[in-house]
Amino acid sequence: MGMTWPTAREPHTLTQLFADPDRLQQLTLEAAGIYFDWSKTHLTAQLVGDFAQLADERGLTAARDALFAGKVVNTSEGRPAEHTAERGEGAPESVARARAFHNRMRALIDAIEAGALGDIRHVLHIGIGGSALGPDLLIDALGRDTGRYDVAIVSNVDGAALEEATRRFDPNATLLVIASKTFTTSETMLNAASALAWMAQAGVEDPYGRVIALTASPDKAMEWGVDETRILPFAESVGGRYSLWSSIGFPVALGLGWDAFESLLEGAAEMDRHFRFAEPARNAPVLAAFADLYYTQLRDCETRAVFAYDERLRLLPSYLQQLEMESNGKRVTPAGEAIAWPTAPITWGGVGTDAQHAVFQLLHQGTRLVPVEFVAAVEAGHHQDEAHHQALLTNCFAQGAALMAGKTSDDPQRAYPGDRPSSTILLDAVDPASLGALIAFYEHRTFANAVLLGINPFDQFGVELGKQIAKSIEQEGTEGFDPSTQALIARAFG
Numbered sequence: 001m002g003m004t005w006p007t008a009r010e011p012h013t014l015t016q017l018f019a020d021p022d023r024l025q026q027l028t029l030e031a032a033g034i035y036f037d038w039s040k041t042h043l044t045a046q047l048v049g050d051f052a053q054l055a056d057e058r059g060l061t062a063a064r065d066a067l068f069a070g071k072v073v074n075t076s077e078g079r080p081a082e083h084t085a086e087r088g089e090g091a092p093e094s095v096a097r098a099r100a101f102h103n104r105m106r107a108l109i110d111a112i113e114a115g116a117l118g119d120i121r122h123v124l125h126i127g128i129g130g131s132a133l134g135p136d137l138l139i140d141a142l143g144r145d146t147g148r149y150d151v152a153i154v155s156n157v158d159g160a161a162l163e164e165a166t167r168r169f170d171p172n173a174t175l176l177v178i179a180s181k182t183f184t185t186s187e188t189m190l191n192a193a194s195a196l197a198w199m200a201q202a203g204v205e206d207p208y209g210r211v212i213a214l215t216a217s218p219d220k221a222m223e224w225g226v227d228e229t230r231i232l233p234f235a236e237s238v239g240g241r242y243s244l245w246s247s248i249g250f251p252v253a254l255g256l257g258w259d260a261f262e263s264l265l266e267g268a269a270e271m272d273r274h275f276r277f278a279e280p281a282r283n284a285p286v287l288a289a290f291a292d293l294y295y296t297q298l299r300d301c302e303t304r305a306v307f308a309y310d311e312r313l314r315l316l317p318s319y320l321q322q323l324e325m326e327s328n329g330k331r332v333t334p335a336g337e338a339i340a341w342p343t344a345p346i347t348w349g350g351v352g353t354d355a356q357h358a359v360f361q362l363l364h365q366g367t368r369l370v371p372v373e374f375v376a377a378v379e380a381g382h383h384q385d386e387a388h389h390q391a392l393l394t395n396c397f398a399q400g401a402a403l404m405a406g407k408t409s410d411d412p413q414r415a416y417p418g419d420r421p422s423s424t425i426l427l428d429a430v431d432p433a434s435l436g437a438l439i440a441f442y443e444h445r446t447f448a449n450a451v452l453l454g455i456n457p458f459d460q461f462g463v464e465l466g467k468q469i470a471k472s473i474e475q476e477g478t479e480g481f482d483p484s485t486q487a488l489i490a491r492a493f494g
């Protein structure tokens with residue numbers, strides 16, 4: 001498959017690019033209440049135009065329409081990708097089905113709140129990957145001091161993860177939520193069995209009566225012993241890492257309240273409409289994808305870094321790692337042809353200001369170019385002192401300015417080369433609606449990248465081999481494995 005990427009006509013530094021008085025206006029925009037700034041990247045109006053033309057040639061508009069129309073965009077698995085239908089933006093029958101599933105979830109939440117499952121104060125949500133990262137991000141960001149349920153999200157098969165939750169939870173007041181699209185993921189099933197045993201050992205009368213299943217495989221949940229009335233299904237066409245909006249969002253709806261969950265969906269729907277209808281040069285997910293492609297294809301950047309300048313968003317980089325790397329970490333086209341250019345960069349990041357005192361040295365003075373993304377919110381959380389928040393934001397903006405401007409010095413060790421790109425995403429507040437819009441922005445940006453790269457972002461066959469090998473070691477032992485693996489197993493298990 002051949003493709004010519006746009007080229008920067010004249011190499012200008014970022015500081016030079018600001019000589020254009022229209023630059024700020026051209027490369028900033030507001031969408032779904034979020035302010036986006038790409039003016040400190042090397043994108044120019046010219047480059048945006050070139051990328052828009054490429055997007056045209058690559059069929060971005062048709063691909064986007066197919067996504068929202070519920071067409072089979074996940075061709076390797078022969079199904080649509082209908083996460084937007086969960087927020088009301090999709091094929092009418094898929095939207096109706098999502099509404100019916102949401103109504104079922106709401107009825108169960110109402111019943112739990114009314115005490116139908118007994119005294120519930122703790123919610124133990126067990127799931128991994130897309131069945132954990134979204135709920136974890138939302139609960140961590142917004143679940144403090146709600147006066148509602150205490151929610152723990154447990155994903156790792158390491159028993160220490162489950163123990164941390166069971167140590168602080170009362171088994172007699174715990175709701176066990178098993179979240180798994182397939183209801184076969186080994187880590188989740190082992191954690192779920194151990195959590196159930198913990199409840200039984202503590203003398204909970206009917207532990208199964210406290211189990212909720214969130215799944216696209218209700219039959220498997222029933223086989224496991226979950227009563228049908230406590231199974232919250234979602235459509236097979238909703239991908240794991242895109243499933244926060246479905247019943248996988250149950251701990252969010254229970255922990256933050258139904259109104260918050262609806263605001264989350266509405267915030268995402270607003271971003272959906274923006275992505276659908278805004279022209280490329282004023283379309284936030286599309287512009288972000290252009291910047292991503294500029295740095296990976298034209299500047300050979302192998303990574304991109306996301307720094308949340310807000311403690312509430314500290315899990316955002318982990319969430320994005322799955323979304324971006326599991327979606328676009330591919331090497332062939334849907335037709336099976338090798339892709340001749342780099343695909344998704346490595347997403348990494350952290351929290352500001354902590355990261356400034358750890359990894360920013362490399363960003364400012366290292367030999368690698370890393371496009372940086374800052375995510376911050378104008379409003380401090382209710383728990384936060386204004387002075388702290390001002391210091392936080394000031395640091396965030398200062399870093400962007402410093403990366404770009406650099407600093408000369410007679411001593412090369414003290415010189416900063418500058419011209420290092422960053423983009424800034426500024427929320428008004430960290431609330432359900434803004435986080436819905438933010439996450440939907442990232443989903444569509446990943447999709448736009450995929451279309452231009454020539455990738456199916458909705459499958460993830462690359463995660464299967466390790467799982468198969470782990471299973472075969474468990475079941476058949478080490479025979480046939482390489483000497484290194486055999487030695488490790490012998491040393492660990494004797």
Ligand SMILES: O=P(O)(O)OC[C@H]1O[C@](O)(CO)[C@@H](O)[C@@H]1O
Nearest residue numbers: 129130131180181182185240463
């Ligand atoms: O929800 P499930 O089926 O347990 O899968 C969990 C996660 O595992 C993966 O399939 C990868 O192993 C993810 O895509 C998914 O989010």
